[in-house]
Amino acid sequence: xxxxxxxxxxxxxxxxxxxxxxxxxxxxxxxxxxxxxxxxxxxxxxxxxxxxxxxxxxxxxxxxxxxxxxxxxxxxxxxxxxxxxxxxxxxxxxxxxxxxxxxxxxxxxxxxxxxxxxxxxxxxxxxxxxxxxxxxxxxxxxxxxxxxxxxxxxxxxxxxxxxxxxxxxxxxxxxxxxxxxxxxxxxxxxxxxxxxxxxxxxxxxxxxxxxxxxxxxxxxxxxxxxxxxxxxxxxxxxxxxxxxxxxxxxxxxxxxxxxxxxxxxxxxxxxxxxxxxxxxxxxxxxxxxxxxxxxxxxxxxxxxxxxxxxx
Amino acid sequence: xxxxxxxxxxxxxxxxxxxxxxxxxxxxxxxxxxxxxxxxxxxxxxxxxxxxxxxxxxxxxxxxxxxxxxxxxxxxxxxxxxxxxxxxxxxxxxxxxxxxxxxxxxxxxxxxxxxxxxxxxxxxxxxxxxxxxxxxxxxxxxxxxxxxxxxxxxxxxxxxxxxxxxxxxxxxxxxxxxxxxxxxxxxxxxxxxxxxxxxxxxxxxxxxxxxxxxxxxxxxxxxxxxxxxxxxxxxxxxxxxxxxxxxxxxxxxxxxxxxxxxxxxxxxxxxxxxxxxxxxxxxxxxxxxxxxxxxxxxxxxxxxxxxxxxxxxxxxxxxxxxxxxxxxxxxxxxxxxxxxxxxxxxxxxxxxxxxxxxxxxxxxxxxxxxxxxxxxxxxxxxxxxxxxxxxxxxxxxxxxxxxxxxxxxxxxxxxxxxxxxxxxxxxxxxxxxxxxxxxxxxxxxxxxxxxxxxxxxxxxxxxxxxxxxxxxxxxxxxxxxxxxxxxxxxxxxxxxxxxxxxxxxxxxxxxxxxxxxxxxxxxxxxxxxxxxxxxxxxxxxxxxxxxxxxxxxxxxxxxxxxxxxxxxxxxxxxxxxxxxxxxxxxxxxxxxxxxxxxxxxxxxxxxxxxxxxx
Numbered sequence: 001x002x003x004x005x006x007x008x009x010x011x012x013x014x015x016x017x018x019x020x021x022x023x024x025x026x027x028x029x030x031x032x033x034x035x036x037x038x039x040x041x042x043x044x045x046x047x048x049x050x051x052x053x054x055x056x057x058x059x060x061x062x063x064x065x066x067x068x069x070x071x072x073x074x075x076x077x078x079x080x081x082x083x084x085x086x087x088x089x090x091x092x093x094x095x096x097x098x099x100x101x102x103x104x105x106x107x108x109x110x111x112x113x114x115x116x117x118x119x120x121x122x123x124x125x126x127x128x129x130x131x132x133x134x135x136x137x138x139x140x141x142x143x144x145x146x147x148x149x150x151x152x153x154x155x156x157x158x159x160x161x162x163x164x165x166x167x168x169x170x171x172x173x174x175x176x177x178x179x180x181x182x183x184x185x186x187x188x189x190x191x192x193x194x195x196x197x198x199x200x201x202x203x204x205x206x207x208x209x210x211x212x213x214x215x216x217x218x219x220x221x222x223x224x225x226x227x228x229x230x231x232x233x234x235x236x237x238x239x240x241x242x243x244x245x246x247x248x249x250x251x252x253x254x255x256x257x258x259x260x261x262x263x264x265x266x267x268x269x270x271x272x273x274x275x276x277x278x279x280x281x282x283x284x285x286x287x288x289x290x291x292x293x294x295x296x297x298x299x300x301x302x303x304x305x306x307x308x309x310x311x
Numbered sequence: 312x313x314x315x316x317x318x319x320x321x322x323x324x325x326x327x328x329x330x331x332x333x334x335x336x337x338x339x340x341x342x343x344x345x346x347x348x349x350x351x352x353x354x355x356x357x358x359x360x361x362x363x364x365x366x367x368x369x370x371x372x373x374x375x376x377x378x379x380x381x382x383x384x385x386x387x388x389x390x391x392x393x394x395x396x397x398x399x400x401x402x403x404x405x406x407x408x409x410x411x412x413x414x415x416x417x418x419x420x421x422x423x424x425x426x427x428x429x430x431x432x433x434x435x436x437x438x439x440x441x442x443x444x445x446x447x448x449x450x451x452x453x454x455x456x457x458x459x460x461x462x463x464x465x466x467x468x469x470x471x472x473x474x475x476x477x478x479x480x481x482x483x484x485x486x487x488x489x490x491x492x493x494x495x496x497x498x499x500x501x502x503x504x505x506x507x508x509x510x511x512x513x514x515x516x517x518x519x520x521x522x523x524x525x526x527x528x529x530x531x532x533x534x535x536x537x538x539x540x541x542x543x544x545x546x547x548x549x550x551x552x553x554x555x556x557x558x559x560x561x562x563x564x565x566x567x568x569x570x571x572x573x574x575x576x577x578x579x580x581x582x583x584x585x586x587x588x589x590x591x592x593x594x595x596x597x598x599x600x601x602x603x604x605x606x607x608x609x610x611x612x613x614x615x616x617x618x619x620x621x622x623x624x625x626x627x628x629x630x631x632x633x634x635x636x637x638x639x640x641x642x643x644x645x646x647x648x649x650x651x652x653x654x655x656x657x658x659x660x661x662x663x664x665x666x667x668x669x670x671x672x673x674x675x676x677x678x679x680x681x682x683x684x685x686x687x688x689x690x691x692x693x694x695x696x697x698x699x700x701x702x703x704x705x706x707x708x709x710x711x712x713x714x715x716x717x718x719x720x721x722x723x724x725x726x727x728x729x730x731x732x733x734x735x736x737x738x739x740x741x742x743x744x745x746x747x748x749x750x751x752x753x754x755x756x757x758x759x760x761x762x763x764x765x766x767x768x769x770x771x772x773x774x775x776x777x778x779x780x781x782x783x784x785x786x787x788x789x790x791x792x793x794x795x796x797x798x799x800x801x802x803x804x805x806x807x808x809x810x811x812x813x814x815x816x817x818x819x820x821x822x823x824x825x826x827x828x829x830x831x832x833x834x835x836x837x838x839x840x841x842x843x844x845x846x847x848x849x850x851x852x853x854x855x856x857x858x859x860x861x862x863x864x865x866x867x868x869x870x871x872x873x874x875x876x877x878x879x880x881x882x883x884x885x886x887x888x889x890x891x892x893x894x895x896x897x898x899x900x901x902x903x904x905x906x907x908x909x910x911x912x913x914x915x916x917x918x919x920x921x922x923x924x925x
Contacts, residue, residue: 054743103737104580120744122579126735129445133870140868147860155853189803192865192873196807196880199861200814203854207821210850238824242817245766249759249813253806256754258747260437261806268810 009233012281013225013288019281027170030177037180042187045134047093047127049102056116058084067109082259086120093127137191144195145169148202156209157297159290164205167283168198171274178270179263189264197271200246204239204279211235212287216297224293228284236280243276313840313904315897323897326889327784330791336420336431337794342376343395344417346557347402347410348384356384367405373398388417403555414575415557432793435801435875438749440742441574442582443871446547446732448567453539453730455483457527461507462486463632465525467665468506474499477520485526487515496521509535536567542729544569550585553721569732579739585721586734591636592656592723594669597677597693598627618679618690621711626693628679633669638662640703642723644716652716653708654723663703671699680707682719691719738871752805759809760786763816771823773902773913778819781895785815788886793879801875811883814858818891822847823914830917836909844896851892855884 012019043050053059061078064087068076073091081088091102103122110117125133145165152161172194179186211231219227250272254265347364349356361380364387368375375398377388389395395414403412416439418431436443462481465488469476476499478489490496500512500523509531515522527535544561547569551559560572576582601612606627611617615627640657647653658666669678679693692707711719740748763782767775789808793800826843830836862884865877903909 052744054741101583103739104583118741118743119579119739120741122737122739124734124737126447126733129736136868136870140864143864143868144861147864148857151856151860188870188873189806189876192803192869192876195861195865196810196858196876199858202857203814203817206853206857207850210853234828235824238820241770241824242820245763245816245820246810246813248762248766249755249809252759252762253755253809256751256758257806258751260748260802261751261755264803264806 009226009229010236011225012229012232012284015281016285016288020285023170023278023282026174026177030173030180033177033180034173037183039176039180039186040183042185042190043090043123043125043130044188045130045137045186047125047130049089049091049093050121050123051089051091051103051106051119052081052121053087053089053107053110054118054120055085055087055114059087061087063113064089064110067113068106071105071109073106093125093130133188137188140191140195141172141198144198148198152202152206152209155206156213157292159287159292159296160205160209163283163286163290164202164209164279166286167205167278168201168275170282171201171271171278172198174274175267175270179267184263184266187263189261190267193264193267194271197268197275201271201275201279204243204275205283207235207238208232208279208284209287212284212292213297216294220294224288227294228288232280232284239276239280243272247272313837313896313900315900315904319893320897323894326788327894330784330787332427333429333791333794334787336418336424336429337790339419339421339431341416341431342388342390342419343392344386344388344415345395345398345402346384346386346413346415347406348413349410356380356382361385363406364402367401368398371397371401373401386415386417399555411552411555413555413557416575428795430794430797432790432800433797434745434749435799435804435872436572436574436738436745437740437802437872438745438752438800438805439574440740440745441572442576442579443573443736443738444571444583444586444734445564445736446543446569446571446586447735448536448540448543448569449731449733450536450539450567451483453536454527454532455481456730457535458484458486459632460635460637461510461525461527463635464507465503466631468502469499472498472502474502485524488523488525490521490523493521496523499523539729540567540569543732546728547571547586549724550721553724554582554585568735575742583734583737591683591728592639593632593636593681593683593688594634594666595632595679595681596629596669596673597679598629599677601627603627616688618681618688620679620690620693623693626677626679626690628681628690628693633678634658634662634665636723638665639723642720644713644720647706647708649708651708652711652713653706654711654716654720656705656707656723658703658705660703663701666703666705667699667701670696674698748802749805752802752809756786756805756809756812760812763812767816767819771915774823774826774899775915777895777898777902778816778823778891780898781819781890782812782816784894785883785887785890786812788890789879789883792882792886796882798878798882799875800879801872803872803876804879807876807879807883811880811887815883815887815891817854818847818851818887819895821850822891822895826912827914827917830912830914836903836912840899840903840912844892844899848892851888855888859884 059080061080065078068074068078068089075092077090079088080086089106103124107117107119149161149165152164175194175197178184179190208231211234212228215222215227215231219230222230247269250265250268253261254269257265347360349360358380361378364385365378368387373394375387376390379386387398389398399412399414406412418425420429420431458481462479465486466479469488474495476488476490476495480487480489488499490499496514500514503510503512503523503525509528510525511528513524515524540563544563547561551561551571551573554573556573556576558574560570562570564570571586573582598612598615601615603625606612606615606617607625612627614630616630617625618628619625638658638661640659642657643655645653645655673696675696677693677695679690681688682691691711760782764779767778769775771778786808789811822843825847826839829839829842834842859881862877862881866874866881869877903912
């Protein structure tokens with residue numbers, strides 16, 4: 001079996017104008033939704049209480065809502081979670097009430113109505129903890145970006161580092177755009193998924209960059225566009241298969257991982273799909289734009305080649 | 312020729328064996344158990360205790376499936392949870408107060424594995440069920456409490472030295488002592504300076520009064536805050552012991568925070584209640600001379616507070632605290648002479664001295680014993696002092712139920728919190744959800760692995776199969792490593808296991824594609840294998856390092872479950888480098904390496920373009 005029977009190098013670079021336009025467009029649209037709709041931040045970041053209550057039969061959402069209103073919590077949101085027997089209750093953070101006791105009050109009231117009600121999960125995050133988690137999350141994103149740029153700059157050249165990180169941050173913004181548009185819950189685990197994707201997608205750029213470097217040495221007379229086209233074409237097969245394999249696992253997580261891993265897997269899916277696109281069609285045109293040339297790569301390595309060729 | 316030297320094969324074999332060995336305990340599962348451990352250092356976990364437990368269980372007709380003595384306690388294993396709960400209740404009533412009897416889950420792995428240090432992975436609370444609390448110590452509260460103590464102490468030393476003063480005030484940061492003339496202030500200043508090195512003093516003149524303001528020195532304040540956190544941790548530990556939780560985690564997190572994790576706790580309300588309670592005791596004098604009627608109309612005389620005695624009438628109590636709960640050595644619930652429920656207190660030396668002096672000076676007067684909980688004070692009892700009480704034995708009885716007496720004794724015994732604490736984060740996972748999470752994480756990994764295995768074997772044939780085996784070894788090593796390190800496995804951690812499998816296959820895809828490419832260029836199979844592996848390695852290294860950077864940043868800045876994800880991600884990258892490169896190469900060498908005339912290798916169809924470009 002072999003999926004990719006590519007005869008000639010695909011002229012990716014000549015598509016540069018279109019791909020850059022597409023990228024810019026999706027980027028702008030994502031940013032637009034991020035600003036207009038905003039992220040539906042989970043309790044990890046906003047502070048507040050989330051309770052998951054399990055019943056033995058189908059839960060009556062209306063009834064649960066009424067009980068909560070009677071308790072004076074009219075701002076609570078109640079919805080089914082996973083199955084019809086599970087209910088998720090969200091209570092916003094209130095500065096004046098000790099939220100630690102809130103969940104006890106709620107479950108006691110629910111138990112009074114239906115004895116089978118069972119607490120499956122309670123998450124309470126105080127407002128100041130939420131703020132810290134936001135700060136730490138942003139800091140982690142920054143550190144990962146800087147770390148990757150630094151690594152690529154040392155391993156290749158600064159142009160590669162910049163192109164790589166811009167391409168991948170573009171993915172991050174698009175994932176965030178999806179989360180904003182669909183108002184999916186953005187939790188701590190989703191953030192973890194995004195950072196993991198950042199590391200993972202850069203792999204993709206690294207593999208292509210590796211080839212570009214190799215091609216610069218091998219195809220000495222070819223113009224830069226051909227060097228890059230050839231590098232992308234040659235790694236195409238691997239790119240698709242690798243991402244396909246990772247995607248298989250992520251799909252398995254999406255189907256079998258339950259609600260807890262749902263958005264995590266969703267973020268990974270978007271990240272992987274856009275990761276292919278961006279490392280092929282964003283990173284490389286950017287590299288061109290930054291004016292990468294054979295001298296960037298070959299000159300400092302030349303001596304090494306000679307040394308290796310000696311024995 | 313592709314051959315590995317013997318030592319490389321040995322490294323592969325040994326690491327696989329080690330991986331197998333340490334992964335093994337995870338397959339045995341767990342069984343319900345009861346853990347008995349002595350609460351006080353005087354009681355020992357020895358064979359006598361083991362015998363007592365054995366006899367008690369025999370009497371109750373409970374047959375344990377295993378019983379053994381360990382450092383710190385006796386563990387009894389049962390085949391089902393019913394027997395486990397019955398056994399807990401039995402043992403609790405037989406052994407009494409001095410022992411902690413807790414429900415636990417024990418791994419079923421055989422003894423020889425355990426004694427060799429092979430333990431199953433340590434499951435986080437989201438997988439085993441339990442409560443996680445983060446508590447913040449209220450430092451202002453700690454400071455205020457410390458100043459309370461100082462003002463009581465200053466008062467008594469001034470009295471002892473017979474230095475006249477007109478009043479003593481306390482605000483949130485300082486204690487102000489008021490004098491009528493500068494001479495007594497100077498005397499007091501010298502005295503306070505001598506006795507309390509931690510206080511810095513400043514003179515102030517307000518009207519015709521001479522004030523002395525005492526504040527806590529910054530370094531003393533820091534020390535006080537540190538010790539407040541430490542004391543709170545000790546108190547929490549005592550209280551958790553009273554709750555009966557196996558393997559609790561109580562540790563400091565940051566300057567003023569404490570993390571408490573109680574695996575397997577079902578009754579979270581009770582846990583929260585016991586942890587958060589700030590019950591302490593205060594002994595103050597009752598002021599019977601002032602106008603109680605005026606106080607009832609709302610004009611409470613200066614320096615006193617209006618309280619209602621439990622089940623009794625109103626009374627005025629002086630603000631001045633004579634004795635606090637810190638001086639209590641031990642508290643036990645019991646009964647008084649009239650067979651009423653009571654709490655028996657045993658004071659420490661200092662407390663006993665203060666109490667004797669107090670009762671000696673105030674015979675015929677009333678004192679009030681206040682129980683302060685959640686910032687609400689209640690007068691439990693206000694007896695008339697009939698005689699001097701020495702020896703530090705105090706009994707409080709006053710319309711309590713037996714249950715109340717027991718709770719008060721527990722809280723007093725476990726010690727008061729040095730400073731109030733707030734729960735700022737709580738994560739509770741019910742045991743059923745924990746079990747669900749395990750099966751979900753397991754299923755995700757299993758089906759993901761299966762899908763990759765099918766695809767790889769179909770696409771790359773023999774090389775694909777070898778890649779799958781290498782991936783299996785990766786999983787084995789990762790689980791083994793997690794078991795050895797006893798790193799906490801969370802649900803995101805399980806997701807990370809699945810994800811690293813998906814990412815790790817990348818290395819093998821890179822290698823296999825490179826080999827195909829070499830073959831396409833007309834290189835001989837043996838040479839293609841060699842250069843395929845060699846050329847792919849640099850790329851694999853680069854691409855893994857970037858993911859590793861992300862993993863490390865996640866570990867550094869992540870908290871709780873995300874940290875679990877990061878740990879697994881980083882370890883998974885390390886094991887995948889080994890398995891994808893070394894193990895798969897070893898297998899390829901075993902299969903193809905020795906064949907002198909290798910015509911073709913089973914790596915799937917290698918398609919060559921009809922017309923060569925170059």
